[in-house]
Amino acid sequence: AQSVTQLGSHVSVSEGALVLLRCNYSSSVPPYLFWYVQYPNQGLQLLLKYTSAATLVKGINGFEAEFKKSETSFHLTKPSAHMSDAAEYFCAVSAANQAGTALIFGKGTTLSVSS
Amino acid sequence: DADVTQTPRNRITKTGKRIMLECSQTKGHDRMYWYRQDPGLGLRLIYYSFDVKDINKGEISDGYSVSRQAQAKFSLSLESAIPNQTALYFCATSDPSRASTDTQYFGPGTRLTVL
Numbered sequence: 001a002q003s004v005t006q007l008g009s010h011v012s013v014s015e016g017a018l019v020l021l022r023c024n025y026s027s028s029v030p031p032y033l034f035w036y037v038q039y040p041n042q043g044l045q046l047l048l049k050y051t052s053a054a055t056l057v058k059g060i061n062g063f064e065a066e067f068k069k070s071e072t073s074f075h076l077t078k079p080s081a082h083m084s085d086a087a088e089y090f091c092a093v094s095a096a097n098q099a100g101t102a103l104i105f106g107k108g109t110t111l112s113v114s115s
Numbered sequence: 116d117a118d119v120t121q122t123p124r125n126r127i128t129k130t131g132k133r134i135m136l137e138c139s140q141t142k143g144h145d146r147m148y149w150y151r152q153d154p155g156l157g158l159r160l161i162y163y164s165f166d167v168k169d170i171n172k173g174e175i176s177d178g179y180s181v182s183r184q185a186q187a188k189f190s191l192s193l194e195s196a197i198p199n200q201t202a203l204y205f206c207a208t209s210d211p212s213r214a215s216t217d218t219q220y221f222g223p224g225t226r227l228t229v230l
Contacts, residue, residue: 006198042223043221043224086122090157102160102173105158106157
C-alpha cells in the first residue's frame, strides 16, 4: 500500500525567498510521484511527476523536485518565490507497476507569499 | 473549452435530498475518478471507473453511488444527503495508454453544501 505525508500544513515565505515543500512517501513497490497545485477556486493542476527516469524532475513555473529513495522523499522546491505561487500544493503517489491504481494524495500544504 | 467539466459548480441542498453531480470530458480518456476535498484532509477517492463497464469503490464510497453513462460521462449521486457530505467534489480523468504514470486531469470542482 502507498501513503504520502506532507510535512507542514502551512508554509509562509517572502517574495524572492526559497520555497521548500516537504513530501515523504511510503510504498512497497517502486512509486510514481506527483506534485499538484490548486489555485484559489480552481481544480488541481499537475506541476511535475517522477516516473523512474531522472531523479531530479523539473516542472512548470520554475518548480522542481528530487526523488530520494534512501530518504523516501520527494520535496518540492523553487529558488525564488513569486506572489503568484500562493496556492495549495498536494503530493501524490501511485504504484509504478500496478496499472490502474488510483492516486493517493497527501493532506496538502498551503503556501503563502508575502511582499 | 475546458477538457473536464463539472455541473453544477455550486449547490446547496437539504438533508435527505437526492443530488447528482455530473462530470463530462472531451479528452477521450477511459479512466474517470471522483474525489472529495475537505480542509486539512486533502483529496480522498470516492469511486473510479476504468471503462463504461468497470466501476470500483474508493476509500470513502459509503453514502455515494456512481453511474458511467458513456466514456465521456461519469455521475456521482448522493441518495440521501447528510451535512457531513458538505465538501468540494472533483472529477478527474487519466489516459489509459499511459496508465502506469496515472497522470490525472481535474475538473474545476463542485462545491456542495448540505444543510
